[in-house]
Amino acid sequence: MxxxxxxxxxxxxxxxxxxxxxxxxxxxxxxxxxxxxxxxxxxxxxxxxxxxxxxxxxxxxxxARQATILLHKPIGIVSGQAEDGHQPAVSLISPKTQMAGDHQRFQPSHLKGLAPAGRLDIDSTGLLVLTQDGRVARQLIGDDSKVEKEYLVRVEGSLDERGLALLNHGLELDGKKLRPANVAWANPEQLRFVLTEGRKRQIRRMCELVGLRVTGLKRVRIGRVRLGDLPLGQWRFLREDERF
Known part of the structure; x- marks a missing residue:
């Protein structure tokens, strides 16, 4: 050819x-x-x-040697490059912060080329994926990615049925319509968001458009992988039997 x-x-x-x-x-x-x-x-x-x-x-x-790491990111840590004096997420990856009982031993080579596959705002917490594997990165953040991300979002303000319907479908950011979402009350103070896209500060901006203020945001799932009992500020390797 x-x-x-x-x-x-x-x-x-x-x-x-x-x-x-x-x-x-x-x-x-x-x-x-x-x-x-x-x-x-x-x-x-x-x-x-x-x-x-x-x-x-x-x-x-x-x-097969490329590592994919799951981190429970704390508030105050940035996902990517260090900015304004704030620590990047990759700085938390060390033997001292590895979850007890994890299946794989940490090697310094696991830090080479390790980068976040997606972002989590500095004032948000929860599951963040860092990987050396381009296949994983493309699956999670490629233009055609449809992998679900689930969040628990604590809000202040009142939300009527119309506002809830708009959160599910009908809003736009920066002149571009958002993909349909799945948004419902998890309890009287928290909404559960399930998204298949990740615009910058998307959930906070969506909430502002319907008169809500976000006071806490935690990502609890990416695809089929859950945050589970991973302690705050600690990390573990993605297991061989886990798939996003």
Missing amino acids: NDTQGIRVSKLLAERGLCSRREADAYIERGLVFVDGQRVTQLGTRAAADAVITLAPEARATQ
Whole structure:
């Protein structure tokens, strides 16, 4: 297939969830990608949309060593890069803060390239995922991600049926309509939000639009993975039997 036909192999690998685009380019350069049984070594190589694309065993072994970590983020910690003197979430990942009884031993190599797959505001707490694995990052924060995130949100103010209906569907932020949500009262003081997107400060801004003020926000689930009994400020590895 010539250079103007087909789809870039790196894009196909990412779309199929085999790795991220960045990882795909690295694997191609190392000769660890095969298209219809033929080794590919040239960046930018294109292939048919239905081509059989596989990774060499060395690439799969590299992926198996990539860590995904679940952190119970405290308030006052930022998800990504340090800002305004606040600690980044990755600074909490150390042997001292690993949850007791976790199944895997921490290695310094687990910090290399470890980055949050999504964000949790500085004044919010709960489940935050950090990963070295581009497949996990794309699954959670890719443009086409539909993974649910569940939050318990403490609010002040009154909410009538119309306001609750708008929280579920009908609001827009920054001129763009929000995806349908699942919002209901968890108890007299807290709403339970289930979202499939993550706009900046989305829940707080949604609540403001219907006359509510958020006084506490905690993420308790991402996909099928729950915060559970993970202590505040501690972390654990994603288990092999867990899937988002």
